[in-house]
Amino acid sequence: ETGVTQTPRHLVMGMTNKKSLKCEQHLGHNAMYWYKQSAKKPLELMFVYSLEERVENNSVPSRFSPECPNSSHLFLHLHTLQPEDSALYLCASSRSSGGGSTEAFFGQGTRLTVV
Amino acid sequence: GNSVTQMEGPVTLSEEAFLTINCTYTATGYPSLFWYVQYPGEGLQLLLKATKADDKGSNKGFEATYRKETTSFHLEKGSVQVSDSAVYFCALNYGGATNKLIFGTGTLLAVQP
Numbered sequence: 001e002t003g004v005t006q007t008p009r010h011l012v013m014g015m016t017n018k019k020s021l022k023c024e025q026h027l028g029h030n031a032m033y034w035y036k037q038s039a040k041k042p043l044e045l046m047f048v049y050s051l052e053e054r055v056e057n058n059s060v061p062s063r064f065s066p067e068c069p070n071s072s073h074l075f076l077h078l079h080t081l082q083p084e085d086s087a088l089y090l091c092a093s094s095r096s097s098g099g100g101s102t103e104a105f106f107g108q109g110t111r112l113t114v115v
Numbered sequence: 116g117n118s119v120t121q122m123e124g125p126v127t128l129s130e131e132a133f134l135t136i137n138c139t140y141t142a143t144g145y146p147s148l149f150w151y152v153q154y155p156g157e158g159l160q161l162l163l164k165a166t167k168a169d170d171k172g173s174n175k176g177f178e179a180t181y182r183k184e185t186t187s188f189h190l191e192k193g194s195v196q197v198s199d200s201a202v203y204f205c206a207l208n209y210g211g212a213t214n215k216l217i218f219g220t221g222t223l224l225a226v227q228p
Contacts, residue, residue, distance in 0.1 A: 002160065033215075042119070043204070043218040056215070090158055092216075102208075103149060104216055106158035 003027040006091050006107035013081065014115055021076040021110045023091030031096035032074040033104065034066060037088040049074060050096040081114045088112070117142045121205050121219035128195055128226050136190040136222045138179075138205035146207040148172075148181055148188040149216065153202040162190075162203070195226045 004025045013019050025032065034046040048056035049068040063085075065077040074091055088111050092104040122137040140148065147166045151159040163172030168183035177192045188205060205219040 002158065004158070006158075040220065042220045043216075045215060045217075048215065092159075103161045103164060106151075106160070108156075108158040 002105045004091060004093055004105050004107040006110050008110060010111045012113045012115060015081060018079040021089055023074040023107055025072055025093040027093060027105060029093040029095055030071045031094050032068060033092040034076055035090040035092065037090055083114050086112055086114045117207060117209055117217050119205050119207055119217055119219040121222050124223040126222060126224045130197055130226055130228050131194045134192040134195045136203055138188045138219060140186050140207050142207055142209055144209055146209040149206040150179055150190050151204040151206060159204060197226045197228055200224055200226045
């Protein structure tokens with residue numbers, strides 16, 4: 001139990017569906033992150049929120065839409081995905097300050113399959 | 116740019132064998148370095164970290180030393196157990212306002228009884 005909870009754990013969706021991934025942290029952190037983990041690739045940082053503002057969007061296609069309504073919750077809204085978007089999506093949180101020495105805490109991930 | 120390179124796996128060892136997983140990095144400035152572990156079906160957990168040159172991070176029998184001269188942060192354990200079977204990720208954090216982590220590709224360790 002890392003203090004970061006992701007739901008659902010598994011999701012199968014068609015290419016025309018709309019779904020959302022949810023992340024919640026109980027650690028009092030003020031930065032949250034979405035990562036994509038694909039086989040044989042480094043983890044890809046998708047979005048960063050600090051103090052509820054999006055501070056980074058790493059050239060992610062618009063079919064992925066993040067939302068951070070408060071410092072404890074982070075969503076990833078999905079629509080018209082492609083089969084190559086199938087992956088494990090990991091949420092993480094950290095303190096936004098710390099000069100780089102602060103570690104991130106990860107959720108268990110959502111295994112997404114696009115059919 | 117900033118990047119992390121890990122040795123490719125899988126690494127297969129017998130129980131009680133010595134483990135080394137190599138990690139080298141490229142970074143501007145002085146990043147903090149981390150090892151994360153991912154057990155099957157789980158997210159990533161911090162294993163250990165080092166925040167400046169010559170620091171040694173250690174946890175659960177694992178160790179890694181921040182070597183600035185060789186830009187390395189190799190993970191070692193003297194005697195592995197079956198329960199250590201997992202994927203190990205080396206990462207760096209070059210700080211700033213958002214504490215972004217840059218990860219290597221991960222190394223799968225399989226320990227056989």
